[in-house]
Amino acid sequence: MSHAIDDLAARVEAVESLLVEKGLVDPNVIDEVIEHYEHNVGPLNGAKVVARAWTDPAYRQRLLADATSAVAEFGFGGAEGQMITAVENTQTVHNVVVCTLCSCYPWPVLGLPPRWYKSPEYRSRMVAEPRNALREMGLDLPAVVGIRVWDSSAEARYLVVPERPAGTDDLDAAQLSKLVTRDAMIGVARALPPDAAADG
């Protein structure tokens, strides 16, 4: 492999053209895979799951006991969702997820990970100085809140269930789901305040 040519676009085109000529890949299916991960799966899936857990105590119990099955109730599952574990934030424990070895991430509920989640900076710092890293990302936790960092290094993929924001008692699950962001489900942010539900 030449080190000189590091143009990803040219290189992937060369690889794809070779593989198509050899009958190893179908470019139309590649288009559909891209389309799927751009439009079908993403944090809106996880937001529905969290909003239901906030509004349905029996579902919350099922989610915390076996998130793979609870998420399957919505029809979500597949690659990188073989063993989903939900971890719930409380007033005294804040959960945050990282993968120090690569970039393991619960695709069926969050989609593909953002670039910063895959960065060496996030992966190295979040286990060693989570309080500092979270503060830098805009989440300043009081000292009384313990931080539990989940390094997803094996089979399980973690989904953070953020705390339900105050002042949301009159919102239904559909409205609540608008408050649940990707970053809140990774654990680097809180859920949005209730006025965000009115937008969009």
Add this chain to the structure above:
Amino acid sequence: MGGRSEYFGPIVREPDGKVFHARAEGRVFGISAFVLALLGRNLDAFRFSMEQLPRDIYMASYYRRMLGGCERLLVRAGYLGPDEVDARLEGRQAGAGPRHGSRVRLAVISTLMRSGLRPVLPQWLCAHVLPWVFGASRPPLRGRRFATGDRVRVRDRQAPGHTRQPGYVTGKPGIITAHLGATLFPDARAVGRRARPQHIYTVAFDGNDLWGDAAEAGTEVRVDLYEPYLEAA
């Protein structure tokens, strides 16, 4: 990379929230899905293939690393010649890989891949079939050594090669907080070696035990570790 200060630096969020930032990233992702299905290779073998790349390629970017990992697997399987991609880029002729694809196999793989590309899938499929297809959980052949609440220590690395044991927990004491069943063992699976399924445990490490004086107050790290990585403490 956990705790390695040479990588410390600002965590930069991207504003646009795009899934793929360039057409090439999506192409690499789609090609990788095909290559793994085609070769019947598991994620551990794919990760190991990426780990063996020259360091500048490994560190170049996520998708550059993924593409390099695919190329390595295809060369080893005989579908690509060792110099074939570079030759194509430079407009030269080069020895092609000896193997060719089969039309039937491509059609089968394409159909299987397409079948999963839907916004929602049947509940039974998500709960019972897909975890088996994409995961490595298997019935354990032996009972487990540790129980929740046991104190353990992470052993020194037993052998070079692929592992899912993060360097920063090696030698550190922790407490088992959960048992996650058993799966095929990545260290063996990455090189196609047969090994019995291994139990996985979630182990909680106190920040002070990991980082000493540098630890932040009130922090812990939980890591899922395979039984061979652990010894009683």
